[in-house]
Amino acid sequence: MASNQILTVSQMQAAEQALVDAGETVSTLMERAGAGAADWIWRVAAGRAVTILCGPGNNGGDGYVIARVLAARGLTVRVIAPFSPKTPAARAAREAWGGEPVETAKGGVFVDCLFGSGLARALDQVLETRLCELAAAHDLCVAVDVPSGIDCDSGEVLNDTLPIYDLTIALGAWKFAHWMMPAMQLMGERRLVDIGVAFDWDAAQLAERPVLSPPEADAHKYSRGLLAVVGGEMPGAGVLAASAAMRGGAGYVKLYAGAEPGLVPPDLVVVHDGLDELLADERIAALLVGPGLGRSEEARARLAFVLGCDLPTVCDADALHLLTADMLEGRLSPLIVTPHAGELDALGHTFGSVGLDRVEQVSDLAEALEAVVVAKGPDTMLGAPGTPVVVMPPASAWLSTAGTGDVLAGLIASRLAVGMDSPLGIALEGCWLHREAARLAGPAFSAGDLLDHIPDAYGVLL
Numbered sequence: 415m416a417s418n419q420i421l422t423v424s425q426m427q428a429a430e431q432a433l434v435d436a437g438e439t440v441s442t443l444m445e446r447a448g449a450g451a452a453d454w455i456w457r458v459a460a461g462r463a464v465t466i467l468c469g470p471g472n473n474g475g476d477g478y479v480i481a482r483v484l485a486a487r488g489l490t491v492r493v494i495a496p497f498s499p500k501t502p503a504a505r506a507a508r509e510a511w512g513g514e515p516v517e518t519a520k521g522g523v524f525v526d527c528l529f530g531s532g533l534a535r536a537l538d539q540v541l542e543t544r545l546c547e548l549a550a551a552h553d554l555c556v557a558v559d560v561p562s563g564i565d566c567d568s569g570e571v572l573n574d575t576l577p578i579y580d581l582t583i584a585l586g587a588w589k590f591a592h593w594m595m596p597a598m599q600l601m602g603e604r605r606l607v608d609i610g611v612a613f614d615w616d617a618a619q620l621a622e623r624p625v626l627s628p629p630e631a632d633a634h635k636y637s638r639g640l641l642a643v644v645g646g647e648m649p650g651a652g653v654l655a656a657s658a659a660m661r662g663g664a665g666y667v668k669l670y671a672g673a674e675p676g677l678v679p680p681d682l683v684v685v686h687d688g689l690d691e692l693l694a695d696e697r698i699a700a701l702l703v704g705p706g707l708g709r710s711e712e713a714r715a716r717l718a719f720v721l722g723c724d725l726p727t728v729c730d731a732d733a734l735h736l737l738t739a740d741m742l743e744g745r746l747s748p749l750i751v752t753p754h755a756g757e758l759d760a761l762g763h764t765f766g767s768v769g770l771d772r773v774e775q776v777s778d779l780a781e782a783l784e785a786v787v788v789a790k791g792p793d794t795m796l797g798a799p800g801t802p803v804v805v806m807p808p809a810s811a812w813l814s815t816a817g818t819g820d821v822l823a824g825l826i827a828s829r830l831a832v833g834m835d836s837p838l839g840i841a842l843e844g845c846w847l848h849r850e851a852a853r854l855a856g857p858a859f860s861a862g863d864l865l866d867h868i869p870d871a872y873g874v875l876l
């Protein structure tokens with residue numbers, strides 16, 4: 415059964431080998447992959463001619479299967495073959511197709527079966543130009559497995575100019591490139607064809623939508639979770655995070671930051687003095703520290719104090735620049751950190767995970783901090799100790815505006831105060847609320863506008 419697992423090229427090769435060991439042949443897998451891809455192409459072609467560019471490997475082999483299946487269904491199919499097939503399965507697929515390749519074609523649907531997971535280097539100039547010209551000469555572009563010219567594991571785009579596809583049909587399992595920047599920008603719509611690959615417990619996952627619960631009938635503000643948000647020099651960020659948290663499920667949110675009354679919504683409780691007194695309240699279920707904290711010595715001391723309370727905590731923004739290993743010593747409570755790319759690098763320098771690719775960096779940091787790492791961005795990725803990474807499907811690009819990170823931190827902290835799931839599950843709940851709120855907010859919203867859409871986003875997840 416097709417699942418949401420994301421496999422590396424070597425995991426994919428091992429999965430293919432396991433199927434072969436169990437009695438399948440590469441040709442039967444190719445047949446399944448090609449037939450599944452042909453189904454999707456048949457739908458989008460809607461009677462139009464199809465041009466398939468076939469490479470030398472098994473991705474090209476898939477192309478010959480697709481050509482045969484679509485021609486048998488009555489479509490006009492043109493195959494362009496700059497290479498002869500090099501693998502036994504691809505050779506057999508070309509023979510079974512039995513047609514004559516053409517030099518070029520235009521109009522209808524273009525299908526890229528040039529290279530898949532076996533791409534070993536950037537396309538040379540001749541191939542790059544040919545691929546782009548063919549894509550431009552057709553009405554619709556489909557990539558089979560992955561677009562040619564990208565690295566499946568890192569999501570790197572190896573050529574300067576590559577087509578942007580309308581549809582990418584992943585074969586057997588998702589690859590990281592389908593969901594990671596910058597390659598994910600080329601994919602268009604994504605669909606997965608099941609070829610019988612088994613579930614791998616060591617594989618990364620594409621996040622699935624969580625299901626939230628409404629409060630119990632006898633709930634009160636403390637049973638739903640009391641969250642304390644600890645800010646500092648720039649109270650606006652703390653207000654934003656706390657305002658998001660009030661809508662994220664927690665029953666009670668208190669903000670400790672020097673916020674002026676005019677800045678604070680009437681339903682947010684602001685505490686001005688006595689951080690130690692506030693945090694001594696045994697009813698506190700979770701803490702958020704970082705948005706608007708500042709990076710002064712006072713901020714550092716405040717962060718150390720907050721972490722020393724050993725309560726379930728979300729660390730964001732400035733806190734991620736100040737965080738050091740000694741502040742985490744002896745902590746037993748869950749910790750969730752929510753770095754953007756710059757903060758991830760800063761943490762990497764402090765905790766010794768530099769020079770790694772993004773997936774390794776997130777996993778390493780999760781182990782080093784014994785925390786859930788929410789590496790936020792256009793390809794938000796979550797890591798937790800001892801667990802493969804989880805990748806969020808893309809969210810609205812309008813989230814790229816100041817303050818939306820504070821909203822995310824507030825939402826995750828709110829879910830932490832509610833505390834109904836594992837720390838990783840809690841972080842995912844916050845990310846989904848954020849993503850749904852952004853979807854509902856439409857275009858050109860501010861971080862403050864996002865707050866108004868959190869209740870409806872919650873409704874989507876109930």
Ligand SMILES: NC(=O)C1=CN([C@@H]2O[C@H](COP(=O)(O)OP(=O)(O)OC[C@H]3O[C@@H](n4cnc5c(N)ncnc54)[C@H](OP(=O)(O)O)[C@@H]3O)[C@@H](O)[C@H]2O)[C@H](O)CC1
Nearest residue numbers: 430443444447471472473529530531532533534535536559
């Ligand atoms: N994994 C599965 O279960 C199945 C996968 N299928 C499909 O197979 C491809 C992967 O096939 P593979 O043969 O490993 O790789 P490719 O088709 O991507 O291409 C490899 C050949 O291309 C040459 N190559 C690589 N990079 C370049 C380049 N930049 N320029 C020119 N030539 C290049 C490479 O030769 P070398 O020169 O590097 O030695 C290979 O000849 C997967 O993506 C699926 O589409 C099957 O359907 C079965 C199930």
Ligand SMILES: [K+]
Nearest residue numbers: 526529558560
């Ligand atoms: K391809």
